[in-house]
Amino acid sequence: MTDGVEPALGVGMVGYSFMGAAHSQAWRTVGRVFDLPLTPVMTALCGRNGTEVTAAAARLGWASVETDWKELIRRDDVNLVDICTPGHTHCEIAVAALEAGKHVLCEKPLANSVNEAMVMTAAAESARASGVLSMVGFNYRRAPAVTLAHKLVAEGRLGIVRHVRATYLQDWIVDPEFPLVWRLDKALAGSGALGDIGAHIVDLAQYVVSDRLNGVCAVTETFVKERPLSDVSSGLSGSVGTVPARGTVTVDDAALFLGRFAEGALASFEATRFATGRKNAMRIEVNGSEGSLWFDLEALNELWYYDGTENTETAGFRRILVTEPTHPYLEAWWPPGHILGYEHTFVHETRDLVHSIAEGTDPAPSFADGLQVQRVLAAVERSAGDGSQWTSVEEHA
Ligand code: SOE
Numbered sequence: 001m002t003d004g005v006e007p008a009l010g011v012g013m014v015g016y017s018f019m020g021a022a023h024s025q026a027w028r029t030v031g032r033v034f035d036l037p038l039t040p041v042m043t044a045l046c047g048r049n050g051t052e053v054t055a056a057a058a059r060l061g062w063a064s065v066e067t068d069w070k071e072l073i074r075r076d077d078v079n080l081v082d083i084c085t086p087g088h089t090h091c092e093i094a095v096a097a098l099e100a101g102k103h104v105l106c107e108k109p110l111a112n113s114v115n116e117a118m119v120m121t122a123a124a125e126s127a128r129a130s131g132v133l134s135m136v137g138f139n140y141r142r143a144p145a146v147t148l149a150h151k152l153v154a155e156g157r158l159g160i161v162r163h164v165r166a167t168y169l170q171d172w173i174v175d176p177e178f179p180l181v182w183r184l185d186k187a188l189a190g191s192g193a194l195g196d197i198g199a200h201i202v203d204l205a206q207y208v209v210s211d212r213l214n215g216v217c218a219v220t221e222t223f224v225k226e227r228p229l230s231d232v233s234s235g236l237s238g239s240v241g242t243v244p245a246r247g248t249v250t251v252d253d254a255a256l257f258l259g260r261f262a263e264g265a266l267a268s269f270e271a272t273r274f275a276t277g278r279k280n281a282m283r284i285e286v287n288g289s290e291g292s293l294w295f296d297l298e299a300l301n302e303l304w305y306y307d308g309t310e311n312t313e314t315a316g317f318r319r320i321l322v323t324e325p326t327h328p329y330l331e332a333w334w335p336p337g338h339i340l341g342y343e344h345t346f347v348h349e350t351r352d353l354v355h356s357i358a359e360g361t362d363p364a365p366s367f368a369d370g371l372q373v374q375r376v377l378a379a380v381e382r383s384a385g386d387g388s389q390w391t392s393v394e395e396h397a
Pocket of ligand 1: 018170196197280
């Protein structure tokens with residue numbers, strides 16, 4: 001428990017939708033659960049609409065509000081800027097904040113393009129020289145079961161990694177009448193399922209196996225190509241005259257791709273928003289020469305492990321309930337067996353960032369890690385775009 005005598009770390013957050021709410025929960029909680037070297041202070045929440053951001057600040061626990069992020073980063077009582085806005089704003093805000101000497105936590109994906117990610121990474125590396133730090137919010141790394149998976153692979157418990165297969169399945173836009181929200185607009189989101197949830201499984205896979213993808217072969221699809229304009233995107237009431245106004249979906253609904261890791265492992269990835277019945281289903285499995293493991297977000301406290309060196313008579317996948325205090329983060333929470341949830345991954349993310357800032361260590365994942373993910377996403381789009389990987393199945397004589 002941080003008792004408030006530690007130096008304050010003033011946090012300013014931009015954006016207050018889903019990720020803003022999740023990060024606010026983390027900032028409210030982290031100093032009350034973990035012993036931190038700095039006391040996070042929820043100083044200011046920034047949003048364009050003064051009335052709405054004032055209500056959000058009261059609801060989420062922020063002490064003041066700003067309606068211009070440029071004012072936020074000018075404040076002397078803001079030491080860290082937490083960016084929880086759509087991807088098209090990440091680069092401008094992050095670079096300005098870093099140049100103003102503010103630490104930055106930026107939600108994933110880092111940016112909407114490789115070029116933006118390169119600019120952000122250069123700014124982060126330049127700011128690092130002045131002790132200004134930055135992190136990308138790939139929160140799933142901080143599920144204790146995922147940190148254990150990373151550890152087991154790093155210790156060689158699986159032997160040589162041969163396969164990684166990762167899926168992230170949602171279904172929130174299966175209804176063709178779901179409106180054209182910002183996540184379906186390339187200009188705002190950069191891409192669709194690929195950048196939103198595909199980014200997570202790319203980062204997760206690279207983290208768990210401590211390797212980097214160096215090649216992909218991909219296919220993407222937009223199943224529903226037009227949708228009703230949303231009040232947000234159009235400012236319309238959803239119709240112009242008698243015909244409901246509709247707009248073009250400019251991002252992928254699904255992205256499937258094969259990957260090859262630098263050290264030789266093969267991978268398959270599936271990111272889709274059309275897996276009817278799957279709400280936020282993320283799963284990763286790693287197969288090695290001496291063992292395997294798999295993790296399922298819907299059972300976030302469990303890691304399944306197969307020890308291939310065990311006597312085959314008793315060998316089998318066994319379930320590790322990752323709630324022992326020996327695992328990262330868990331000592332601060334509840335006794336063994338009392339499980340954590342989705343929101344705890346964000347608390348762990350802020351805990352680690354506060355420690356990095358206090359101790360001057362480099363946060364992970366870095367903007368450079370975010371740039372690597374962006375490069376994989378761009379490669380997927382290039383591969384899918386040229387269609388060269390497809391071989392038609394014709395009836396051969
Ligand atoms: C929507 O797909 C979303 O909110 C993602 O943007 C988040 O990163 C993920 O954690 C939950 O789903």
